[in-house]
Amino acid sequence: MMDNEVIIETIDLSRHFGALVAVDSVNIKVHRNTLHAIIGPNGAGKTTLFNLLSGNLSPTNGKVIFKGKDITNKPVYKFIHHGIGRSFQITNIFPNLTVFENIRLASQAMEKGNFKFWMNASRLPRCEQRTWEVIERVGLKERAHLIASTLPHGDQRKLELGMILAPDPEVLLLDEPTAGMAAEQVPELIQLIKEIQQAGNKTVMLVEHNMNVVMSISNVITVMHLGKVLAEGTPSAIAANKEVQTAYLGGLYELDV
Amino acid sequence: MLKTRISFFREQRNPIILLLITLALPFIIGIFEGSSPLMVWANQGSISKFIEGLGIEIFILALYALSFDLIFGVTGLLSFGHAMFFAVGAYLTGIALKTLGLPLYAVIGLVFVAAIVQAVLFGLVLPRVKGITFALVTLGMASVFHIVVMSSDVANYTGGDVGLQGVVVPAFINPAIERLRFYFIALIILFLAYWLYKVFVSSPTGRVCVAIRENEDRAKMLGYNTFKFKLAALMLASITAAFAGTLHALYQPVISPTIADLGFTVTALLIVLIGGVGTLSGAVIGALVYRLLDFVLRRYIGASASLVTGAIYVAFVLFIPYGIMGTWQLKKWAWKEGIQRLLRLFQVKPEEGEPKPQQSK
Numbered sequence: 287m288m289d290n291e292v293i294i295e296t297i298d299l300s301r302h303f304g305a306l307v308a309v310d311s312v313n314i315k316v317h318r319n320t321l322h323a324i325i326g327p328n329g330a331g332k333t334t335l336f337n338l339l340s341g342n343l344s345p346t347n348g349k350v351i352f353k354g355k356d357i358t359n360k361p362v363y364k365f366i367h368h369g370i371g372r373s374f375q376i377t378n379i380f381p382n383l384t385v386f387e388n389i390r391l392a393s394q395a396m397e398k399g400n401f402k403f404w405m406n407a408s409r410l411p412r413c414e415q416r417t418w419e420v421i422e423r424v425g426l427k428e429r430a431h432l433i434a435s436t437l438p439h440g441d442q443r444k445l446e447l448g449m450i451l452a453p454d455p456e457v458l459l460l461d462e463p464t465a466g467m468a469a470e471q472v473p474e475l476i477q478l479i480k481e482i483q484q485a486g487n488k489t490v491m492l493v494e495h496n497m498n499v500v501m502s503i504s505n506v507i508t509v510m511h512l513g514k515v516l517a518e519g520t521p522s523a524i525a526a527n528k529e530v531q532t533a534y535l536g537g538l539y540e541l542d543v
Numbered sequence: 544m545l546k547t548r549i550s551f552f553r554e555q556r557n558p559i560i561l562l563l564i565t566l567a568l569p570f571i572i573g574i575f576e577g578s579s580p581l582m583v584w585a586n587q588g589s590i591s592k593f594i595e596g597l598g599i600e601i602f603i604l605a606l607y608a609l610s611f612d613l614i615f616g617v618t619g620l621l622s623f624g625h626a627m628f629f630a631v632g633a634y635l636t637g638i639a640l641k642t643l644g645l646p647l648y649a650v651i652g653l654v655f656v657a658a659i660v661q662a663v664l665f666g667l668v669l670p671r672v673k674g675i676t677f678a679l680v681t682l683g684m685a686s687v688f689h690i691v692v693m694s695s696d697v698a699n700y701t702g703g704d705v706g707l708q709g710v711v712v713p714a715f716i717n718p719a720i721e722r723l724r725f726y727f728i729a730l731i732i733l734f735l736a737y738w739l740y741k742v743f744v745s746s747p748t749g750r751v752c753v754a755i756r757e758n759e760d761r762a763k764m765l766g767y768n769t770f771k772f773k774l775a776a777l778m779l780a781s782i783t784a785a786f787a788g789t790l791h792a793l794y795q796p797v798i799s800p801t802i803a804d805l806g807f808t809v810t811a812l813l814i815v816l817i818g819g820v821g822t823l824s825g826a827v828i829g830a831l832v833y834r835l836l837d838f839v840l841r842r843y844i845g846a847s848a849s850l851v852t853g854a855i856y857v858a859f860v861l862f863i864p865y866g867i868m869g870t871w872q873l874k875k876w877a878w879k880e881g882i883q884r885l886l887r888l889f890q891v892k893p894e895e896g897e898p899k900p901q902q903s904k
């Protein structure tokens with residue numbers, strides 16, 4: 287697994303907010319076709335790291351290398367076209383549009399013909415089809431024509447996930463996809479993520495607080511603490527790591543497999 | 544292909560019916576005033592001619608409001624410089640006809656180019672400013688234009704604060720002679736613009752404009768270079784407003800500099816609010832209501848008309864917050880909320896001592 291090619295690499299990546307160093311000289315390598323989890327306590331800098339990887343923020347220092355190319359400071363709209371998509375910890379959708387339209391817009395971005403202002407959008411052939419595929423995949427088929435803001439929270443999380451699946455990026459950055467979901471909905475969604483990663487030969491970076499989930503589906507785990515990388519390794523190595531135990535897991539997590 | 548065309552006509556049934564009625568209106572009025580259709584055709588019925596004039600003003604206003612709705616209601620850009628889009632078209636037409644003596648087709652070409660240039664000018668600030676800053680920057684640009692138009696240095700061309708007079712309008716569309724023809728032309732331009740806008744809004748480009756209004760950051764993250772889409776909307780709006788200005792210059796005996804001031808932008812905003820923000824059809828209905836209201840109030844109330852107009856608009860925003868077409872489409876009537884808002888406006892607390900109103904359903 288580890289001998290796969292490196293798809294994303296950060297070099298001394300840092301981001302300051304005033305005096306606060308949210309991400310502090312982070313060097314990580316993410317290998318192709320792996321599920322790479324980022325864990326760490328609240329405020330560790332996981333979301334900020336994602337924002338740097340997805341172009342939402344520019345770093346104070348350092349570089350982001352994607353497939354050998356420096357993509358630091360590229361405009362945010364280019365990232366999905368390079369093959370990096372991300373979803374948000376705090377649901378970030380088009381609240382007054384339908385579920386269908388939310389997903390459709392996400393897939394339309396990948397089409398040629400965005401400036402065909404004389405043509406009805408429904409006549410972008412692949413786009414319609416892709417939209418329905420994704421809606422079905424995330425299980426929102428019955429709700430496709432509801433206004434997104436009227437969906438219950440769990441369904442909005444599914445929609446959020448759908449919006450990153452639609453453009454079919456090589457790398458998916460998923461920031462707590464299950465955040466705030468009812469516990470019984472979580473396994474289903476995690477299963478879906480695992481399926482997508484394996485079937486599509488995708489690279490997934492996942493921020494997740496649920497340790498059982500993280501331990502069971504990740505290939506690699508990076509532990510962050512106060513902006514820095516505290517440890518990195520396979521789930522079992524991380525679970526056995528004394529430093530991680532004291533700093534983060536606090537001895538609370540027992541590996542049960 | 545055929546199916547989509549048929550379904551288009553079905554969807555646009557109401558506008559098409561409205562178009563047909565409006566085309567027939569001068570003749571219908573003619574019958575009531577005792578002028579035969581032939582007389583109306585020959586521009587001889589006085590009431591029908593008057594109604595045609597009012598109609599032309601409404602069509603021009605609707606065209607202008609439509610263009611504002613595209614950038615404000617559809618794309619979510621609040622521009623306070625929209626009057627400039629209109630005024631550039633109007634003044635350019637006036638000056639090109641009067642001072643430069645150009646033929647009409649050349650004037651149209653010139654206005655088209657100018658409209659694109661000014662859209663690019665507005666567009667230049669787009670990537671840098673957002674929201675209220677965009678409103679202020681566009682207000683600044685339009686104010687400069689207003690001041691220039693009013694200044695005595697260029698009064699030879701623009702007429703300064705008196706307005707541009709003595710524009711010689713080609714005889715075949717001179718509204719004093721060929722009023723009915725002008726009415727038809729303005730109406731058909733409005734209808735075509737409306738049609739084009741409807742097509743635009745349901746096109747890939749238009750859908751992204753709506754997404755920008757809803758959540759621009761998200762649209763960017765989905766992979767859209769939102770700047771280009773906003774520029775596209777600005778261009779289309781600028782061209783439309785400039786041609787509305789051209790019609791205005793051809794129709795009005797005097798091009799007054801008030802069409803370049805903030806008040807005229809507010810007119811567009813009011814019309815769109817009355818009609819329903821982002822509905823497009825609301826811009827047309829709003830222009831009709833706005834102009835008729837203005838006409839009736841001025842006629843029957845006179846001096847205090849603007850006060851009453853103001854009150855009516857406040858009532859509109861309070862009770863019909865989605866505008867005429869917005870409310871129609873939502874089938875949602877906001878009496879209760881309106882009264883609550885009114886009470887709050889006068890500092891009367893609704894339901895005192897009760898728990899928060901949202902929670903009691």
Ligand SMILES: Nc1ncnc2c1ncn2[C@@H]1O[C@H](COP(=O)(O)OP(=O)(O)OP(=O)(O)O)[C@@H](O)[C@H]1O
Nearest residue numbers: 303306308326327328329330331332333334335375
């Ligand atoms: N835009 C910002 N401006 C200022 N400070 C910020 C900003 N974004 C994040 N921070 C700060 O940076 C630190 C890291 O935040 P971040 O959101 O990356 O943490 P996280 O690991 O994702 O936490 P959580 O598990 O709660 O989501 C926090 O202290 C946060 O307050």
Ligand SMILES: [Mg+2]
Nearest residue numbers: 332333334375
């Ligand atoms: Mg976070």
